[in-house]
Amino acid sequence: MSAARRGGGPGVVGFAHDALLYDDPAELLAVATRFLREGLDAGEGAVVAVGADVAAAIRDALGDDPRLHVVDRAEVYRVRTPAAITGLRRTAGRLTAGGVPRVRVVGEPDFGGTEQDRYEWQRYEAVVNAALADAPLWGLCAFDARQLPGPVLDTARRTHRALTTGAGRAANPEFTEPADVLRDLPVPREPLEDTRPHLVARDVTDFIGLRHAVAAELAALPGPREAVEDLLLAVDEMTSNAVRHGRPPVDLELWTGDERVVCRITDRGSGPQDPFAGYGPAHGADLSRGGMGLWLARQLCDHVHVARTASGTSVRLVTRLR
Structure with missing residues (x-):
């Protein structure tokens, strides 16, 4: 995979996958708004799939741009992970067919309430790097560092090529090849x-x-x-x-x-x-x-x-x- 494809920014032809580990919803709002505004200014599409309060605030901040789509996050992060992958690919195809070169997605998956649920969505964060590699998508995945368990946050750091904060975006030195993440994740007991x-x-x-x-x-x-x-x-x-x-x-x-x-x-x-x-x-x-x-x-x-x-x-x- 080329450096341009991996890293995001101008010239990207495939999937970019960033993470935001936040401690305050205001930080999520500020970073997500900046990320999406940069995309809209570049002629890209935008999808928001986060909690209702933050999603409404993002819409208010960005205005009534027809390329901005606020969706129920349950519609993007469906109950089962293959459906989520299929849904994201279809979203990218539908919006790029409308003329945008790429789609930026701010999403916050629901990792569920059990160890097995979390395991499935931790795997998802690794799998999408391969499954969506050729998709014209730039994802910014939000993780609430106050509430999510440590193993989920550790997986977030290992599955995203870049980390974004209020100060900006930087390459992630903890990124691990997806196949290695899948092999290393401990399987929950049944x-x-x-x-x-x-x-x-x-x-x-x-x-x-x-x-x-x-x-x-x-x-x-x-x-x-x-x-x-x-x-x-x-x-x-x-x-x-x-x-x-x-x-x-x-x-x-x-x-x-x-x-x-x-x-x-x-x-x-x-x-x-x-x-x-x-x-x-x-x-x-x-x-x-x-x-x-x-x-x-x-x-x-x-x-x-x-x-x-x-x-x-x-x-x-x-x-x-x-």
């Missing part, structure tokens, strides 16, 4: 896996029978039917992946609790080598070539973790019931 599974299937060969068995277990759950059906589809996809791309035997374990369901599919293959697998279709826009299983699973489940060991590969799917 307490349900310490309990007895409700369903165990070893050396699976009857996949129709397995689907019926999983569906029967899920049918008794109290959660939303849509979430349960999404999980069943994700289990189908991951089981099929294990058969097509892994090595037998294929095993499945299913745990159910009051608040979530966990399913783990294991095979004896080496698993996907690409650390960014599942954050987009494997073959890009050509969906006819397949390669969508893990991508679909990441959109259908709240948490997806792929673990590769010397003995095989396992995929853990987690769906919340409430």
Whole structure:
């Protein structure tokens, strides 16, 4: 990736990714307004996806410019990270088609209230460096240093090539290659896996029978039917992946609790080598070539973790019931 593309500023042809770690909402307002005003003055588009109070203040400061779009941050940072990546790419495409050379985005993700939620969004901050590398976007990600846990702030420093403060913008010496960040992030424990599974299937060969068995277990759950059906589809996809791309035997374990369901599919293959697998279709826009299983699973489940060991590969799917 070229220095111009990485660094932001004039001549950038792809994604720039900056971080602002702030202690005061007034600092966020001042830095975001300056960042977006510079872009508007250069003929660029602007998107604001932060809390409602700061977003309204930014709009007041910048005036009624038609290139300024204030959106609900939940619409940009959707519940699941692949949807957020797709949404940002579509936003860039739509606005650049309208004539702007690049789009600046000030965003503040909601990292959620659990360790698993935070893990997914920490991964997202690393993944977008690769997933959006060719997108005409300049993102300024805001992190509330008063409220976010230390590990989230540490990830912010490792996943953004530049840091911005009220004093200006500077290259970030702590930036780490995204693949290394993904490898180093500690995977949250799943307490349900310490309990007895409700369903165990070893050396699976009857996949129709397995689907019926999983569906029967899920049918008794109290959660939303849509979430349960999404999980069943994700289990189908991951089981099929294990058969097509892994090595037998294929095993499945299913745990159910009051608040979530966990399913783990294991095979004896080496698993996907690409650390960014599942954050987009494997073959890009050509969906006819397949390669969508893990991508679909990441959109259908709240948490997806792929673990590769010397003995095989396992995929853990987690769906919340409430």
